[in-house]
Amino acid sequence: xxxxxxxxxxxxxxxxxxxxxxxxxxxxxxxxxxxxxxxxxxxxxxxxxxxxxxxxxxxxxxxxxxxxxxxxxxxxxxxxxxxxxxxxxxxxxxxxxxxxxxxxxxxxxxxxxxxxxxxxxxxxxxxxxxxxxxxxxxxxxxxxxxxxxxxxxxxxxxxxxxxxxxxxxxxxxxxxxxxxxxxxxxxxxxxxxxxxxxxxxxxxxxxxxxxxxxxxxxxxxxxxxxxxxxxxxxxxxxxxxxxxxxxxxxxxxxxxxxxxxxxxxxxxxxxxxxxxxxxxxxxxxxxxxxxxxxxxxxxxxxxxxxxxxxxxxxxxxxxxxxxxxxxxxxxxxxxxxxxxxxxxxxxxxxxxx
Amino acid sequence: xxxxxxxxxxxxxxxxxxxxxxxxxxxxxxxxxxxxxxxxxxxxxxxxxxxxxxxxxxxxxxxxxxxxxxxxxxxxxxxxxxxxxxxxxxxxxxxxxxxxxxxxxxxxxxxxxxxxxxxxxxxxxxxxxxxxxxxxxxxxxxxxxxxxxxxxxxxxxxxxxxxxxxxxxxxxxxxxxxxxxxxxxxxxxxxxxxxxxxxxxxxxxxxxxxxxxxxxxxxxxxxxxxxxxxxxxxxxxxxxxxxxxxxxxxxxxxxxxxxxxxxxxxxxxxxxxxxxxxxxxxxxxxxxxxxxxxxxxxxxxxxxxxxxxxxxxxxxxxxxxxxxxxxxxxxxxxxxxxxxxxxxxxxxxxxxxxxxxxxxxxxxxxxxxxxxxxxxxxxxxxxxxxxxxxxxxxxxxxxxxxxxxxxxxxxxxxxxxxxxxxxxxxxxxxxxxxxxxxxxxxxxxxxxxxxxxxxxxxxxxxxxxxxxxxxxxxxxxxxxxxxxxxxxxxxxxxxxxxxx
Numbered sequence: 001x002x003x004x005x006x007x008x009x010x011x012x013x014x015x016x017x018x019x020x021x022x023x024x025x026x027x028x029x030x031x032x033x034x035x036x037x038x039x040x041x042x043x044x045x046x047x048x049x050x051x052x053x054x055x056x057x058x059x060x061x062x063x064x065x066x067x068x069x070x071x072x073x074x075x076x077x078x079x080x081x082x083x084x085x086x087x088x089x090x091x092x093x094x095x096x097x098x099x100x101x102x103x104x105x106x107x108x109x110x111x112x113x114x115x116x117x118x119x120x121x122x123x124x125x126x127x128x129x130x131x132x133x134x135x136x137x138x139x140x141x142x143x144x145x146x147x148x149x150x151x152x153x154x155x156x157x158x159x160x161x162x163x164x165x166x167x168x169x170x171x172x173x174x175x176x177x178x179x180x181x182x183x184x185x186x187x188x189x190x191x192x193x194x195x196x197x198x199x200x201x202x203x204x205x206x207x208x209x210x211x212x213x214x215x216x217x218x219x220x221x222x223x224x225x226x227x228x229x230x231x232x233x234x235x236x237x238x239x240x241x242x243x244x245x246x247x248x249x250x251x252x253x254x255x256x257x258x259x260x261x262x263x264x265x266x267x268x269x270x271x272x273x274x275x276x277x278x279x280x281x282x283x284x285x286x287x288x289x290x291x292x293x294x295x296x297x298x299x300x301x302x303x304x305x306x307x308x309x310x311x312x313x314x315x316x317x318x319x320x321x322x323x324x325x326x327x328x329x330x331x332x333x334x335x336x337x338x339x340x341x342x343x344x345x346x347x348x349x350x351x352x353x
Numbered sequence: 354x355x356x357x358x359x360x361x362x363x364x365x366x367x368x369x370x371x372x373x374x375x376x377x378x379x380x381x382x383x384x385x386x387x388x389x390x391x392x393x394x395x396x397x398x399x400x401x402x403x404x405x406x407x408x409x410x411x412x413x414x415x416x417x418x419x420x421x422x423x424x425x426x427x428x429x430x431x432x433x434x435x436x437x438x439x440x441x442x443x444x445x446x447x448x449x450x451x452x453x454x455x456x457x458x459x460x461x462x463x464x465x466x467x468x469x470x471x472x473x474x475x476x477x478x479x480x481x482x483x484x485x486x487x488x489x490x491x492x493x494x495x496x497x498x499x500x501x502x503x504x505x506x507x508x509x510x511x512x513x514x515x516x517x518x519x520x521x522x523x524x525x526x527x528x529x530x531x532x533x534x535x536x537x538x539x540x541x542x543x544x545x546x547x548x549x550x551x552x553x554x555x556x557x558x559x560x561x562x563x564x565x566x567x568x569x570x571x572x573x574x575x576x577x578x579x580x581x582x583x584x585x586x587x588x589x590x591x592x593x594x595x596x597x598x599x600x601x602x603x604x605x606x607x608x609x610x611x612x613x614x615x616x617x618x619x620x621x622x623x624x625x626x627x628x629x630x631x632x633x634x635x636x637x638x639x640x641x642x643x644x645x646x647x648x649x650x651x652x653x654x655x656x657x658x659x660x661x662x663x664x665x666x667x668x669x670x671x672x673x674x675x676x677x678x679x680x681x682x683x684x685x686x687x688x689x690x691x692x693x694x695x696x697x698x699x700x701x702x703x704x705x706x707x708x709x710x711x712x713x714x715x716x717x718x719x720x721x722x723x724x725x726x727x728x729x730x731x732x733x734x735x736x737x738x739x740x741x742x743x744x745x746x747x748x749x750x751x752x753x754x755x756x757x758x759x760x761x762x763x764x765x766x767x768x769x770x771x772x773x774x775x776x777x778x779x780x781x782x783x784x785x786x787x788x789x790x791x792x793x794x795x796x797x798x799x800x801x802x803x804x805x806x807x808x809x810x811x812x813x814x815x816x817x818x819x820x821x822x823x824x825x826x827x828x829x830x831x832x833x834x835x836x837x838x839x840x841x842x843x844x845x846x847x848x849x850x851x852x853x
Contacts, residue, residue: 215702
């Protein structure tokens with residue numbers, strides 16, 4: 001009994017708990033305003049499930065995927081500002097391979113100029129290499145991550161513009177449409193991809209010692225190096241993974257719009273991803289990370305946006321509204337608030353025991 | 354002439370969840386005295402001073418300052434009452450100038466602007482009181498730890514302190530710097546200040562204090578005049594049991610034909626160390642003696658690949674090895690406990706379990722993870738073996754006391770079962786009981802055939818444990834002497850004169 005009570009105090013201390021509570025509260029408000037918010041229906045014609053909840057998970061896919069990598073970067077004590085730009089790069093390269101020369105292939109349609117495998121593989125490889133470039137600047141150049149990744153954040157969109165001659169291509173190639181708009185097991189494809197990515201990153205970090213090494217380097221790089229951890233390789237790998245994941249998010253994004261948009265694709269994604277990680281309870285100073293927390297964080301961000309759309313709050317107020325709710329979540333998670341509730345839980349336990 | 358009491362604490366009790374950190378402790382400090390506060394780690398020294406400077410709130414008892422009851426709510430309030438504390442880790446801004454550090458937060462103003470010339474003038478004046486003739490406009494990081502420490506003291510003193518608390522100020526100073534600090538302390542004492550001094554170095558207590566108070570497990574053992582109590586009685590009172598252990602340590606027995614485990618030939622890092630050679634036999638303990646900066650640490654770092662040897666050759670167990678990084682050294686079955694435990698050793702936010710398994714895991718590579726159960730078994734084994742004081746292996750390593758942190762780092766390397774273990778100041782800043790245990794462990798490992806390099810600034814422990822002693826001076830080896838037959842005077846003479 002005493003042990004159980006103690007656990008409650010421990011749970012109250014955990015940031016992830018508060019993230020879950022915040023998400024539940026937001027959903028509860030949605031439910032009270034619109035009882036049908038939770039309803040999910042099956043559409044036989046498309047073979048897909050529909051509903052606000054499905055939509056939230058579906059639309060959060062890009063941020064969730066990117067923030068898996070961002071979690072590791074932040075656990076190392078850094079940040080990656082280039083992820084949004086890499087989303088644009090991935091989209092630009094994919095569309096370039098689908099349409100290649102718009103003067104020859106003038107009308108968009110259900111075709112691809114280069115083999116589909118290149119449409120998928122090249123953007124992912126390029127994004128991974130760009131991530132590696134970030135990692136190289138950080139690990140070998142000793143440049144602060146926020147500065148190192150600023151380079152690609154600024155020039156990434158430029159690269160995307162150059163690749164597509166500043167044009168916005170569109171395509172109608174149906175296998176490409178599947179990535180962002182298809183379905184599998186009645187669920188939208190982005191959800192399936194997200195689940196695969198989350199599981200893969202979780203297995204890679206927690207079923208190997210990689211996660212422990214990341215945390216160790218994040219807390220104390222010097223001591224980690226002297227314990228035999230190749231800190232440089234860990235950093236390179238983490239940034240490369242983040243680049244690759246940004247590429248995957250970029251393909252989903254451009255498949256949703258069946259186009260590339262070098263200016264707006266992935267805009268402010270880096271901020272949302274960082275926010276998702278922080279809401280999820282990973283400390284910006286580095287160290288212990290929680291992938292589950294990050295997933296909840298990403299869902300919170302998307303729930304807020306959906307909430308805004310769903311209840312017809314004027315579009316101009318969206319950003320302010322989002323900021324307001326996030327401020328509340330962050331305050332709920334702050335040290336004094338968590339300690340207060342943990343103390344109360346502990347005290348209650350004491351009285352009852 | 355002993356003055357009146359400026360500080361009196363009666364029946365101080367502080368409880369933390371589960372433990373009584375202090376239980377009815379009385380303490381008094383007179384005007385114009387240096388009063389040492391003694392006890393093992395966890396005895397309650399830090400808790401007591403934190404109670405004086407308001408970091409911890411007492412649960413019962415009274416504190417009288419000049420006869421008036423006080424109840425400081427934090428270091429700032431304590432400071433306005435005239436109680437200044439210089440903590441173990443210098444809490445200053447390395448990138449600000451010495452003068453700025455002294456006056457930060459209370460800069461003298463002139464016509465709404467900071468009066469820089471006044472700041473610099475007053476800072477110079479303060480530092481010259483300490484016989485330090487330095488450029489106070491240079492950034493603090495430009496100067497040695499000793500100067501940084503003096504800066505912290507100058508800052509504390511300038512706020513018109515009546516009571517100065519020094520928590521382990523000497524743990525990173527060399528002998529000359531310690532003497533400088535002592536002369537400053539005496540000067541402040543003679544001007545009527547009451548100084549509370551915490552240190553782990555027994556010699557320093559006898560060198561500088563007037564009285565001492567001993568705590569053990571949160572209880573007061575007693576307050577004594579310095580000439581009332583000999584060293585041996587003092588240690589016995591601190592530990593609460595006879596300290597025969599430390600005097601019964603026997604150096605390792607190495608047969609003359611024992612195989613050479615580590616051989617370094619003419620290694621140098623191209624800047625600090627030019628030419629260093631060394632052999633180490635199986636089961637042998639070689640001590641490195643010399644002043645701070647004499648090249649002891651630099652040599653150790655090169656042997657472990659923390660800095661790269663640009664020339665020379667290293668052989669481990671007869672095989673030539675290329676050691677470019679610590680990873681290579683670990684593959685060659687070397688281990689290294691660095692000097693700066695906090696910066697290079699302990700990974701504070703991770704658990705004891707994770708700290709202990711780290712070296713084993715990094716040797717295996719991350720693709721061959723240990724299961725959590727294996728890690729826990731490993732950690733529990735060493736927690737029991739080394740007597741690490743913790744409820745379980747999931748406690749954050751950073752929350753342990755210094756001595757226990759050092760044991761965790763030792764456990765990390767013992768778990769990796771190395772052939773060569775390099776220990777750089779493993780006993781610095783930890784209490785006498787833990788020191789004895791670490792020396793015992795070190796010698797036990799020698800007995801099991803591990804070769805140990807032991808670097809320490811304390812000559813008595815070097816002589817007590819070493820088979821051979823390498824004496825370093827000016828970044829080079831100047832002599833090698835036999836551990837069994839040499840004396841402190843021999844070593845000091847060589848360090849001073851530079852030849853055997």
